[in-house]
Amino acid sequence: MKLSEYIKKRNGVPIGHPNSLRNNLERSLGANNFSTFWNFWNPIFGYYLGTKVFRPLKKIFPSGFSLVLTFVFCGLIHDLVTTVIRGEISLFFAVWFLLMGICVVISKGINYNLSNRKWIFRALINLLIIGICFFLTKGLNTIFNFY
Known part of the structure; x- marks a missing residue:
């Protein structure tokens, strides 16, 4: 799939x-679960991360x-x-995105659905x-000093 097709699929418009x-904000924020949120968030960056990083990994x-x-790569x-x-x-x-990535895997694993x-x-x-992961990262930062 080309980038232009991917963006139209994610945003509903070219x-x-x-x-x-x-459309991007409505679809991502209103996603049925956290995993789906990331399917819609920043489709240009998501396209390249998906095709150049995720698929090879x-x-x-x-x-x-x-x-x-x-x-983690995206965070880096x-x-x-x-x-x-x-x-x-x-x-x-990198730490914040690590935590969010773990949340995505967990949300896929438990397969929760808020569509109703x-x-x-x-x-x-x-x-x-996102906020919980952010504040966990801030807390971990005070212990390990990531920046």
Whole structure:
């Protein structure tokens, strides 16, 4: 699948469409579970992570482990930008994304589905998981000093 097809599948509109961002936020935040949230979030980055990182890793490792490694890789890319800007090595995003990747694997494993709930409830749950992972990372950072 080409990038343009992937984006249209995820956002419901072609790349560059005026409703692209709105659709992305509505679909990702209102996703039925945390795993599906990540299917919709940032489709351009997701496309390249999926095709260039996850798929090759999946040939070597089990799917769940490959998914977590892909999240860590994504976090390391974010950390690289932070490191360049700050001039100090940072691993905050790698740890945060590691925790979120684990949550994705767990959500796939328990197969919970909030589709019968209102959009706002689903959005709050997805944001809550992101927030919990963030605050766990902040707490771990005070112990291990990632940045």
